[in-house]
Amino acid sequence: MSEENLPERHGSEGHEVEPHADPFADPGLPPHEVRRTDIDERAARRAERQVALLFTISMIATIAFIASYVAFDIDKIVFIWPFGHVSILNFALGITLGVALFCIGAGAVHWARTLMSDVEVADERHAIEASDDVRAKVISDFKQGADESAFGRRRLLRTTLIGSMALVPLSGVMLLRDLGPLPEKxxxxxxxxxxxxxxxxxxxxxxxxxxxxxxxxxxxxxxxxxxxxxxxxxxxxxxxxxxxxxxxxxxxxxxxxxxxxxxxxxxxxxxxxxxxxxxxxxxxxxxxxxxxxxxxxxxxxxxxxxxxxxxxxxxxxxxxxxxxxxxxxxxxxxxxxxxxxxxxxxxxxx
Ligand code: FES
Missing domain, CATH: 2.102.10.10 (Rieske [2Fe-2S] iron-sulphur domain)
Structure with a gap:
C-alpha cells in the first residue's frame, strides 16, 4: 500500500496525529527552575547556617550519647510520660543517637536541596560490559600481581595470612561478652x-x-x-x-x-x-x-x-x-x- 493510500489517523480525542510522529520520542529535559538560593546570596547563606546548625546539633547529641553512657545506670528506672517506666540509660541512648543520626540526614538533604547544583544533566548510557582487550588486560594484571606478591610460592606467608584473617572475627565474638552476664537459672x-x-x-x-x-x-x-x-x-x-x-x-x-x-x-x-x-x-x-x-x-x-x-x-x-x-x-x-x-x-x- 502506498503512503498516499494510508488511512488518515486520529488520536483518541479526534485530533489528527502526525503520520510519522514517534510515539516514544525523547521529551527532553524539563525547563530548569532557578532556586532562590541560586540567585540570592543572603538566602544561600541562611541555608548554609541552617545546615551547619543541624550538623552542630548532631555533634552535641553524640556527645550527650557518650555522656549518658557514662552517667546513667542501666538499672535506674524512671517514669517518663507517655512511655511509662523505662530505663533512663536506654531512653537517653535512644533519644541522643536518634537525634544525632536524624540531624546528619536532615542536614545533608537540606544541603542538597538548597545549595548543591541542581542543574539537570543527561548522561548517555554506554555498554556495561568491558571489551575483550580490557578483560584480557585485567586478567593479565591480576596474574602478574599474584606472581609479584609471591602469594603462590611463599607458603609460610600464605598460611599465616589465612590464619590471621580466619582468627580476626573472633575479636567480634569476644565483644559479645559486653551483652552482659548469662542469665543462667x-x-x-x-x-x-x-x-x-x-x-x-x-x-x-x-x-x-x-x-x-x-x-x-x-x-x-x-x-x-x-x-x-x-x-x-x-x-x-x-x-x-x-x-x-x-x-x-x-x-x-x-x-x-x-x-x-x-x-x-x-x-x-x-x-x-x-x-x-x-x-x-x-x-x-x-x-x-x-x-x-x-x-x-x-x-x-x-x-x-x-x-x-x-x-x-x-x-x-x-x-x-x-x-x-x-x-x-x-x-x-x-x-x-x-x-x-x-x-x-x-x-x-x-
Ligand atoms: S513474639 Fe509472638 S509470634 Fe513472635
Missing amino acids: KLEHTGWDKATPASPIKLVSMNTDEPLKAEDIQVGSLVFAKPQGLAESAETFQESIAMDAVMLVRIAPEDIKDRASGKLGFDGILAYSKICTHVGCPISLYEQQTHHVLCPCHQSTFDLADGARVIFGPAGHPLPQLAIKTDTDGNLIATGDFNAPVGPSYWERA
Whole structure:
C-alpha cells in the first residue's frame, strides 16, 4: 500500500496525529527552575547556617550519647510520660543517637536541596560490559600481581595470612561478652516461684490490683492477672511483669481437650503465661469460640483448650501454665511457679 493510500489517523480525542510522529520520542529535559538560593546570596547563606546548625546539633547529641553512657545506670528506672517506666540509660541512648543520626540526614538533604547544583544533566548510557582487550588486560594484571606478591610460592606467608584473617572475627565474638552476664537459672523462675502450698500467692487483676475470685472469671472472658504485692511503682516492676503476667480464661470443662492442663486449672479456669514463647511479645487477642489466642507480633496461635499448644506460627513451645485453686474466700491462688520457663526459647533452656 502506498503512503498516499494510508488511512488518515486520529488520536483518541479526534485530533489528527502526525503520520510519522514517534510515539516514544525523547521529551527532553524539563525547563530548569532557578532556586532562590541560586540567585540570592543572603538566602544561600541562611541555608548554609541552617545546615551547619543541624550538623552542630548532631555533634552535641553524640556527645550527650557518650555522656549518658557514662552517667546513667542501666538499672535506674524512671517514669517518663507517655512511655511509662523505662530505663533512663536506654531512653537517653535512644533519644541522643536518634537525634544525632536524624540531624546528619536532615542536614545533608537540606544541603542538597538548597545549595548543591541542581542543574539537570543527561548522561548517555554506554555498554556495561568491558571489551575483550580490557578483560584480557585485567586478567593479565591480576596474574602478574599474584606472581609479584609471591602469594603462590611463599607458603609460610600464605598460611599465616589465612590464619590471621580466619582468627580476626573472633575479636567480634569476644565483644559479645559486653551483652552482659548469662542469665543462667534466672529465666527459669518467676515471681510465682515464692508461692508454696503453705504460703500461696493471690492472683490480682492487672487493672485494679484487686484479688480475683473464681466467680469473677466468666466463660468466654480473658482476664489479665499478676501476683499480689507486685506494685507498679517498684523499680523492678517492668522486669517482673515481663515474667509474671498471666492471662486467665474460663472454658467449659467439657471443652478442655488436654486433661493435664485441665487439672492445673480450677473449675475450667486456666492460667497461662501472657508472654509469647517466640520472642516474648505480650499476647492479648482471644477468640472465645475456638479458645485460640493470637500473638500480634508474628501471629503465633495457641489453643488454650489444648494445653496452649502452638497451632500456627513460629513459636516453639506451648504457653507455660500456672497451677491455680481457690482459698476459703473463693480467691484464686497459686501454690507454685509456672510449669515451664516463660518467654522465648534460649540456649540454656532445658
Ligand atoms: S513474639 Fe509472638 S509470634 Fe513472635
